[in-house]
Amino acid sequence: MNLKELARKLDLSPTTVSRALNGYPEVNEATRERVAAAARRYNYKPNTRAIRLATGRALAVGHVIPVATQHEIVNPIFADFIAGAGEIYSRNGYDMLLSVVADDGEERAYRELKSRGTVDGVILHGPRLDDPRIPLLDELGIPFVVHGRSTGAVQHYSWVDVNNRRAFQRATEFLLDLGHRRIALLNGLEFMDFAIRRRRGYEDALTARGIALDPALMHSEEMTETAGHRLGQSLLALPEPPTAVLASSMIMGMGLRRAIEGAGLRMGRDISVIIHDDELSYLRNGDEVPIFTATRSSVREAGRRAADMLLAMITGKAIGPCELLLEAELIIGQSTGPRP
Amino acid sequence: MNLKELARKLDLSPTTVSRALNGYPEVNEATRERVAAAARRYNYKPNTRAIRLATGRALAVGHVIPVATQHEIVNPIFADFIAGAGEIYSRNGYDMLLSVVADDGEERAYRELKSRGTVDGVILHGPRLDDPRIPLLDELGIPFVVHGRSTGAVQHYSWVDVNNRRAFQRATEFLLDLGHRRIALLNGLEFMDFAIRRRRGYEDALTARGIALDPALMHSEEMTETAGHRLGQSLLALPEPPTAVLASSMIMGMGLRRAIEGAGLRMGRDISVIIHDDELSYLRNGDEVPIFTATRSSVREAGRRAADMLLAMITGKAIGPCELLLEAELIIGQSTGPRP
DNA sequence: AATCGCATTCAAACCGCTTTGAACGCCTCA
DNA sequence: TGAGGCGTTCAAAGCGGTTTGAATGCGATT
Numbered sequence: 001m002n003l004k005e006l007a008r009k010l011d012l013s014p015t016t017v018s019r020a021l022n023g024y025p026e027v028n029e030a031t032r033e034r035v036a037a038a039a040r041r042y043n044y045k046p047n048t049r050a051i052r053l054a055t056g057r058a059l060a061v062g063h064v065i066p067v068a069t070q071h072e073i074v075n076p077i078f079a080d081f082i083a084g085a086g087e088i089y090s091r092n093g094y095d096m097l098l099s100v101v102a103d104d105g106e107e108r109a110y111r112e113l114k115s116r117g118t119v120d121g122v123i124l125h126g127p128r129l130d131d132p133r134i135p136l137l138d139e140l141g142i143p144f145v146v147h148g149r150s151t152g153a154v155q156h157y158s159w160v161d162v163n164n165r166r167a168f169q170r171a172t173e174f175l176l177d178l179g180h181r182r183i184a185l186l187n188g189l190e191f192m193d194f195a196i197r198r199r200r201g202y203e204d205a206l207t208a209r210g211i212a213l214d215p216a217l218m219h220s221e222e223m224t225e226t227a228g229h230r231l232g233q234s235l236l237a238l239p240e241p242p243t244a245v246l247a248s249s250m251i252m253g254m255g256l257r258r259a260i261e262g263a264g265l266r267m268g269r270d271i272s273v274i275i276h277d278d279e280l281s282y283l284r285n286g287d288e289v290p291i292f293t294a295t296r297s298s299v300r301e302a303g304r305r306a307a308d309m310l311l312a313m314i315t316g317k318a319i320g321p322c323e324l325l326l327e328a329e330l331i332i333g334q335s336t337g338p339r340p
Numbered sequence: 341m342n343l344k345e346l347a348r349k350l351d352l353s354p355t356t357v358s359r360a361l362n363g364y365p366e367v368n369e370a371t372r373e374r375v376a377a378a379a380r381r382y383n384y385k386p387n388t389r390a391i392r393l394a395t396g397r398a399l400a401v402g403h404v405i406p407v408a409t410q411h412e413i414v415n416p417i418f419a420d421f422i423a424g425a426g427e428i429y430s431r432n433g434y435d436m437l438l439s440v441v442a443d444d445g446e447e448r449a450y451r452e453l454k455s456r457g458t459v460d461g462v463i464l465h466g467p468r469l470d471d472p473r474i475p476l477l478d479e480l481g482i483p484f485v486v487h488g489r490s491t492g493a494v495q496h497y498s499w500v501d502v503n504n505r506r507a508f509q510r511a512t513e514f515l516l517d518l519g520h521r522r523i524a525l526l527n528g529l530e531f532m533d534f535a536i537r538r539r540r541g542y543e544d545a546l547t548a549r550g551i552a553l554d555p556a557l558m559h560s561e562e563m564t565e566t567a568g569h570r571l572g573q574s575l576l577a578l579p580e581p582p583t584a585v586l587a588s589s590m591i592m593g594m595g596l597r598r599a600i601e602g603a604g605l606r607m608g609r610d611i612s613v614i615i616h617d618d619e620l621s622y623l624r625n626g627d628e629v630p631i632f633t634a635t636r637s638s639v640r641e642a643g644r645r646a647a648d649m650l651l652a653m654i655t656g657k658a659i660g661p662c663e664l665l666l667e668a669e670l671i672i673g674q675s676t677g678p679r680p
Numbered sequence: 681a682a683t684c685g686c687a688t689t690c691a692a693a694c695c696g697c698t699t700t701g702a703a704c705g706c707c708t709c710a
Numbered sequence: 711t712g713a714g715g716c717g718t719t720c721a722a723a724g725c726g727g728t729t730t731g732a733a734t735g736c737g738a739t740t
Contacts, residue, residue: 002725002727003726003727012689014690015692018729026689027689028688045455045456046456047725048456048457048458049389049396049458050726051727052392052393053387053390053392053694053726054729055727058389065423067423072423079415079416082414095439096439097435097437097438098437099436100426100436115385116386224622225594226631257598258631261601281412282413282415282591283565286566300412343698344696344697353719356720366718368717368719371718387697393696394724394725
């Protein structure tokens with residue numbers, strides 16, 4: 001059942017039927033209802049392919065997922081972010097397009113997206129320091145929203161981000177208030193923008209209390225369980241080990257805990273741990289009682305907000321770049337306690 | 341730059357240019373090269389929207405991701421599966437379309453996909469016992485490949501699956517060989533097909549050695565860290581606790597380990613643990629030395645194979661349903677040892 | 681009665697590609 | 711010499727919608 005057929009059944013022109021269904025004002029209300037009823041009766045769904053061609057809109061949003069060529073790691077927050085964004089897209093009749101590309105193929109992927117016109121906008125994941133993708137998308141003229149920010153970008157761009165600096169500053173202050181002085185930081189790789197901001201928050205808090213930064217306590221690695229474990233072990237092996245550790249993710253924290261318990265110590269008593277919790281659906285930080293004390297911010301919610309923002313830009317509801325800074329909560333769990 | 345323009349530049353008809361670029365035989369080789377050169381020079385990319393409309397093909401594959409309405413859990417294996425499948429799609433010029441829907445909205449999602457013609461085929465995730473989606477897709481006539489199988493389905497359908505039964509049977513046998521007699525099973529929810537098969541493997545192995553099944557040792561829950569922890573605690577609290585446990589996922593195993601170490605016991609010495617390892621990129625089971633003894637099978641590879649299969653079906657290279665059963669390796673790690 | 685404005689409807693062009701059926705030039709063969 | 715066949719190219723008709731510009735009918739205004 002297509003438009004022409006439906007029009008014939010109704011003894012109307014395709015023009016009128018199209019307008020009736022799309023809510024144009026120049027259609028008689030009685031006619032509109034007749035059309036709507038027939039559309040329902042014959043289960044008429046306009047062909048998306050035709051709409052796209054005719055309107056020049058793609059009715060789709062792209063997510064380019066870079067896969068690190070060396071480690072083949074897919075960012076684990078990705079599934080939850082997508083789940084949040086996807087909700088918004090389907091609610092608005094947009095499709096979500098995923099492009100999985102090796103991280104050295106991203107530029108080509110974006111250029112193709114543009115020249116083939118398969119999407120109306122994109123979400124940029126995992127922004128880095130001076131991220132080259134921002135000027136690229138700017139130049140290509142594709143509407144985009146960054147999940148995170150990019151220190152050093154000169155362009156104005158839209159973003160949704162967690163206040164990483166503030167989150168890690170507060171976490172550090174919390175540990176300082178508990179009496180800790182030797183606080184370690186297990187950060188993500190520091191070409192990632194969020195990692196830079198987290199370190200800054202950590203450093204600010206220490207410096208404000210007059211505590212010197214100790215490079216032996218500051219590490220920057222991929223945020224995996226095994227890295228957490230390895231770094232945890234090496235921290236504990238220091239001549240003067242830290243009494244508290246900040247870890248950049250739940251998974252890293254779990255590796256850290258493994259190192260701590262492997263050394264016969266107890267988290268929260270012998271050593272305090274605070275993690276950042278993205279509230280991943282399959283990796284909850286405890287049910288009622290949080291396992292880890294954590295800075296918490298829902299990545300799924302970030303996905304929703306970013307998608308909302310992008311659609312507003314695409315449909316012209318938003319003018320100019322939008323920005324949204326989400327604050328992380330500090331959740332007190334069982335992994336922190338006063339300095340032993 | 342579109343086809344008409346390019347044709348004009350070349351002083352050819354759009355017909356010939358189109359044919360030249362698409363490899364039709366009735367084009368003079370000299371002409372073809374002239375066309376190819378011009379296409380490159382002017383960076384001509386055919387408009388996907390137009391191709392789709394003209395050919396009636398969507399050049400896209402859909403993945404409908406159900407989000408459990410109660411718990412809002414997105415299956416954590418999902419990101420890696422997608423990464424594998426996505427590789428294949430982009431290599432073949434197909435788009436990947438994601439639909440995130442509440443799990444009670446799946447049927448409508450598939451019907452829409454069909455009636456709007458946005459995809460040429462779909463991958464079905466997380467099949468259940470007597471999964472209603474299989475007859476649905478069969479009826480709709482959308483080519484599809486199931487990641488997993490559905491016990492009870494009467495239709496013939498294509499699938500890619502891990503030999504879950506055999507994997508868990510071997511794991512159980514391995515524990516039996518180590519002298520264990522009280523072996524617990526922390527399984528996924530048993531309306532999921534894979535969980536049923538895993539239990540069957542476990543039961544077969546025990547029964548073959550004349551060991552009675554003990555319901556107190558068999559649990560079926562969502563495969564989260566917290567569930568693993570909770571179930572682990574309750575197992576350890578039994579009057580006669582198990583000396584070995586099989587856990588259905590890495591994450592569940594991590595919760596289990598937390599329970600074990602929380603009770604002051606040591607994994608591999610006091611109690612043996614075997615997990616199933618999907619080789620998730622961000623949750624590696626150790627680097628060189630595996631943390632857990634595990635049945636291992638790459639979910640990313642499964643994604644690749646499923647995508648390959650689906651594309652073969654879509655392009656008509658495959659006739660009739662295809663089936664692919666992947667065997668899981670048994671990896672010996674540090675979490676197992678002889679019965680204490 | 682003629683003019684105008686308004687509400688409603690329609691025919692036809694268009695989006696950018698594919699594909700059908702026809703045409704053209706040239707060579708071969710009867 | 712003319713018919714037939716082959717290799718190559720093209721005009722035009724799709725695909726299924728949207729959108730422009732024109733047409734129609736009718737009541738109100740002058």
